Structures are given as structure tokens and as C-alpha cells.
Amino acid sequence: MEYILKSAVVLASLYTLFYFFLKKETFHRFNRVCLIFTLMASLVLPMVHITVSQPTAVNQAVMASTTYVTALPTIVVTPKTKAPLLTWNDVLAYIYWIGLCIMLLYLALQIVQTYLLIKGGLRHTDEFGNTVILKDDVKSPFSIFHYIVMSVEDYEKHRRNILTHEQEHIRMCHSYDLLLLEIVKVLQWFNPFVWFLENDLKALHEYQADEAVINQGIDAKQYQQLLVVKAVGNRLQPFANNLRRGSLKKRIIMMYQKKSNRWMMLKALFIIPMTCFAIYAFANSEANEQVPKVKKTVAAQQEKTTPDTLQNKTTSDAQQMKTVTVVTKCNKEILTGTTSKEKAEQMKKDIEAKFGDNVTVSLTDVDPNDSIVNRPSKLAQYPGGYEAAYQFMSQILKYPQIALEHGIQGRVSVQFVVNKDGSVCDVTVVSNNANSNVEVRDVEGEKEEGAEYITLSELNSARKALEEEAIRVVKAMPKWEPAEQDGKKVRSRFMLPMSFRLN
Numbered sequence: 001m002e003y004i005l006k007s008a009v010v011l012a013s014l015y016t017l018f019y020f021f022l023k024k025e026t027f028h029r030f031n032r033v034c035l036i037f038t039l040m041a042s043l044v045l046p047m048v049h050i051t052v053s054q055p056t057a058v059n060q061a062v063m064a065s066t067t068y069v070t071a072l073p074t075i076v077v078t079p080k081t082k083a084p085l086l087t088w089n090d091v092l093a094y095i096y097w098i099g100l101c102i103m104l105l106y107l108a109l110q111i112v113q114t115y116l117l118i119k120g121g122l123r124h125t126d127e128f129g130n131t132v133i134l135k136d137d138v139k140s141p142f143s144i145f146h147y148i149v150m151s152v153e154d155y156e157k158h159r160r161n162i163l164t165h166e167q168e169h170i171r172m173c174h175s176y177d178l179l180l181l182e183i184v185k186v187l188q189w190f191n192p193f194v195w196f197l198e199n200d201l202k203a204l205h206e207y208q209a210d211e212a213v214i215n216q217g218i219d220a221k222q223y224q225q226l227l228v229v230k231a232v233g234n235r236l237q238p239f240a241n242n243l244r245r246g247s248l249k250k251r252i253i254m255m256y257q258k259k260s261n262r263w264m265m266l267k268a269l270f271i272i273p274m275t276c277f278a279i280y281a282f283a284n285s286e287a288n289e290q291v292p293k294v295k296k297t298v299a300a301q302q303e304k305t306t307p308d309t310l311q312n313k314t315t316s317d318a319q320q321m322k323t324v325t326v327v328t329k330c331n332k333e334i335l336t337g338t339t340s341k342e343k344a345e346q347m348k349k350d351i352e353a354k355f356g357d358n359v360t361v362s363l364t365d366v367d368p369n370d371s372i373v374n375r376p377s378k379l380a381q382y383p384g385g386y387e388a389a390y391q392f393m394s395q396i397l398k399y400p401q402i403a404l405e406h407g408i409q410g411r412v413s414v415q416f417v418v419n420k421d422g423s424v425c426d427v428t429v430v431s432n433n434a435n436s437n438v439e440v441r442d443v444e445g446e447k448e449e450g451a452e453y454i455t456l457s458e459l460n461s462a463r464k465a466l467e468e469e470a471i472r473v474v475k476a477m478p479k480w481e482p483a484e485q486d487g488k489k490v491r492s493r494f495m496l497p498m499s500f501r502l503n
Contacts, residue, residue: 001093004187006046010278011184012193014038017274021267023200025260028207034268035201036177039184045278074411074497075390079399096190103186114240118147126163130170141166142240145175161218161226168212169241174205178241205241207254220255227251297351372417373490376483380418380492383478393473399500400465403434406454408462410434412470413497420489422479429467434500435459470498 015038022031121135126148133149141150143166150162169175181198188194213223341363348361382389403409410433417426439453474496483492 001096003046004096007042007184008188008191008193009281010045011038011042011188011191011197013274013278014041014271015193015197017270018200019196021270022264025264025267026254026257027260027262027265028204028211030265030268032177032201032204032208034271035197035204036180037271038197039180041275041278042184042188045275048279072386072494072496074499075393075397076499076501077397077399078501078503079404099189100186103189107182107186114144118144118149121149122152126167128167128171130167132163143167143169143175144240146170158226161213161223164213164216164218165209166241168209169205172205172208174208174241177201177205203250206251209241210251210255214255224255297354371491372493373483373485374493376485376490376492378484380422380483380494381481383481389477392477396476397473397498398469400462400469402458402465403462403500404502406458406462407437407502408434408459408466409437409500409502410466411497411499412466413495414470414474415493415495416474417491417493418480418482419491420482422482424474424477424480427471427474429470430495432463432467434463434466436462437502466500470496473498 015035018031018034018038022034025031117135117138118133121133123131123133126132130143130146130148132155133147134152134155135149136151138149138151138154141148141154141162143149148163148166148170150166154162178201181194181201185194185198210223214220344363348363351359351361382392411431412429412434413431415426415428415430416424419425436454436459440456440459441453442456482489484490
């Protein structure tokens with residue numbers, strides 16, 4: 001999703017420049033190049049990576065909305081309603097993929113329909129090597145790649161006008177523009193700017209073809225009458241250039257419009273700084289670039305220091321084991337596993353010497369047989385999936401009465417560990433921002449009758465009740481399917497935010 005969002009931002013930015021600076025100019029060929037560049041840039045620029053000292057605001061915003069978080073989605077607890085099974089990110093992702101599938105299906109149907117239209121009929125080759133197909137059921141002529149399709153009647157009455165128009169479409173490879181456009185439309189179907197760009201690009205195709213017809217010496221009024229007659233025709237195809245495509249009024253006006261001054265093309269130079277800004281906005285910070293380097297160093301150090309087997313360690317040896325944890329500047333944690341105390345300290349020195357302030361290395365005492373793997377190759381799963389877990393919790397969750405009475409609401413985040421046997425343990429509250437919607441006073445003695453405030457002790461009691469309820473629900477969960485690393489069952493840690501809301 002990160003790539004799609006960046007692609008949409010690039011296309012919207014570059015098209016906005018085109019709309020304000022070039023759309024009204026008569027540089028049909030130049031404007032077409034600008035729109036094709038916009039489509040190509042939207043596909044390519046998000047894949048261009050440069051490194052800057054600090055992460056940019058745009059990149060941080062995109063990463064925040066697309067980066068996978070190992071914590072579970074928030075479960076919402078209210079006095080009356082049950083918890084939702086999906087987060088907004090999940091809903092938006094599902095909507096996007098459903099829309100993409102619909103677009104692909106629609107495109108496939110259009111391709112099949114186009115194939116049926118160019119199949120069969122009377123055929124011959126024109127002087128440019130294009131295949132001219134004559135079919136009685138074609139109401140409006142069109143061209144696609146090197147095929148020109150028209151009715152027998154049009155061929156007999158308007159042959160020169162139509163062939164000149166469609167041959168120009170083929171000569172300028174307009175169908176390839178439309179193919180690229182369809183790819184971007186499928187990926188960015190939600191982006192309104194891609195639909196605006198589609199209208200402008202197809203209009204430019206017609207302006208170019210109309211201009212070629214007039215330059216061939218064909219009478220303009222006669223040609224315009226043909227356009228009016230063909231204003232109602234067969235359904236348009238995705239890669240086809242149709243004689244009737246575009247606004248008829250605009251096309252006729254464009255035939256008589258005075259050519260723009262060529263110096264106006266210089267306005268397109270605004271595309272250069274916008275392109276550079278897009279590359280810079282999506283740049284990776286040096287901290288991000290350190291992550292793969294740290295991983296390689298950690299792997300190399302581990303190869304040297306980690307014992308081949310830990311199962312044969314004695315109890316006294318196990319107490320001397322350490323877990324080496326590396327945290328990069330961009331808060332990406334890398335757990336390296338366990339090794340002996342002496343070798344762990346040496347690993348810490350080596351990593352800090354190589355990466356300096358970009359990483360923080362910590363050593364933690366750990367039982368080698370019970371180490372927690374933060375990012376196992378296979379995550380632990382609740383029986384039936386996360387949705388089943390949320391259904392279970394929503395059925396037993398209760399809003400604490402003391403919190404209801406004092407109007408306390410907020411988020412409580414619970415951390416827990418799933419053991420190798422799937423049992424849940426080490427359930428602790430790591431954060432609690434619940435607070436009151438009325439004034440809180442730190443007073444001693446009894447509260448005045450009818451007072452519109454709560455005491456600090458009442459607030460703390462309600463907050464504690466929320467924590468106890470969150471812990472109770474997590475502890476009540478049945479056994480999970482444990483996580484796995486290298487084919488072996490391991491312990492793993494989860495974070496579950498619970499949002500207690502009164503409304």
C-alpha cells in the first residue's frame with residue numbers, strides 16, 4: 001500500500017501542474033508528452049530511493065499509514081456495544097483490493113468485447129500496413145493498435161476522412177498511451193486525478209488526429225459534419241481511439257483556435273522541481289538505511305558468538321546467558337537471540353563501534369530455553385484467527401461500573417506472551433491514558449454532596465479497574481497456536497490496545 005499511496009501523490013501533484021499551466025495551450029504533442037511523463041513518473045518515482053540525514057514529513061506520513069505494526073488492532077469497549085472485528089486500516093485495504101479486482105474484471109470484459117469487434121469482417125491492408133476491417137454492425141469507426149474498424153457504408157461514403165483520422169492515431173501510437181493509462185487506472189482507481197488525466201489525454205489524441213485531417217487538405221466543414229453524424233456510436237473500448245471520442249464542441253473550437261506562443265512551453269519547467277521534490281519527499285533517512293546493515297552485522301556476529309546448541313547448558317550456565325537487542329535510530333528493533341555473557345558483551349562493543357549513535361544495544365539476562373522471539377517467521381495464531389479472538393473478548397468484556405460512574409474513558413494497552421504450548425502468560429499493562437471528562441481534584445476527606453468533580457483517588461480506582469478488566473479478559477483467552485521459528489515452536493510477545501469509550 002505504501003507504493004500505491006506514493007504513486008497517487010506523484011500523479012496528483014504533476015497533473016495539478018499540467019492543469020494550471022498547460023491544459024489550455026495548443027501544444028497537443030507537447031501536452032501529450034507531459035501527461036505520459038506524469039503516468040510514467042507515478043509508476044517509477046515511488047521506487048526511486050535516495051538517502052537523507054533526516055526522514056521527510058511526507059515519507060513519515062506515508063510510512064505511518066502503511067507500515068505493518070506487530071501490535072494487534074485496537075478493540076473498542078463501550079457500555080453497550082461490542083468490539084469491532086476490523087480496524088479502519090483493514091477496512092480501507094479491503095475496499096482497495098475489492099475495487100482493484102472490479103477494475104481488472106471490467107478491463108478483461110472490455111478486452112474480450114474489443115477482440116470480438118475486430119474478429120472477422122472484410123479485411124484489407126492500407127498503404128501504411130494497417131489492417132482495415134469492414135463490419136456492418138459497427139456504428140462508429142475506431143482504431144486500436146494497427147487495426148481500423150468501420151462499417152461498409154462509412155468506407156464507401158467517408159473513406160478518406162475516416163482513414164486519415166484513424167491512421168494518425170496509429171502513426172502516433174495512441175493505443176499504447178491508453179494501455180499505460182489503463183494500468184495506472186487499475187492501480188489508482190480511487191484517485192480522481194487519474195480520471196481527470198484520462199479525459200485530457202484522450203482529448204489530446206483527438207485534437208492531434210483532427211489537426212492531421214485538416215492538414216491533409218480535407219474540407220473542415222465537411223469533416224465537422226461527419227463528426228456530428230457520428231456523435232452517437234458504439235460503445236468505446238479501453239485501448240481504442242474512436243472518431244466520436246471527446247467533447248464535439250471543444251474539438252470543433254480547437255480546429256479554429258489560434259496556436260499558443262511556443263515560449264509558453266517553458267511553463268512545463270515547473271515539472272522539474274516537482275519531480276525532484278517528489279524524489280526527496282519519499283527519500284529514506286539514514287536511520288532506515290542502517291537497518292539492513294545492522295541485520296547483516298548482527299548475523300555475522302551471531303555466527304561467531306552464538307553457541308551451536310543451548311540445550312546442554314547447565315543451570316548455572318543458563319543464568320549467565322544474555323539476549324542481545326539492537327534498536328536502530330528509526331525504532332526498528334532487531335532481536336539477535338541468546339549467547340554467553342562474555343560473547344554478548346563483545347558483540348555489543350562491536351556493533352556500537354561500527355554504527356555509533358545510530359543504534360542502541362542492550363543486554364538482558366534470559367533463560368536460553370525460554371527466550372522470546374519478537375519477529376518469528378510464523379506468528380502465533382488465536383484458534384479461528386484474530387476475528388474469533390475479538391468475538392471472544394467482546395462477549396466477556398465489561399465496562400467497570402466505577403469507571404462508568406465517574407465518566408472515565410481512554411486506552412489501556414496490554415502486553416502478553418504466548419508460550420510454546422500456546423498458553424497466555426506475563427499479562428501486564430504497559431500504558432493507560434484513561435481519564436475523566438470532568439474536573440479531577442486532589443482533595444482529602446469526603447467529597448461534597450452534589451459536587452461536579454471527582455477526586456484523584458476515585459480516578460485512580462477507576463483506572464485500576466480498567467486495567468484489571470483488560471488483564472482479566474486476556475488471561476481468560478484459550479490456548480493459541482504458538483509461533484514458530486526455523487520450524488521450532490517459540491515464545492512470542494503481543495500488544496493489545498483496548499479503547500474504553502463511554503459513547
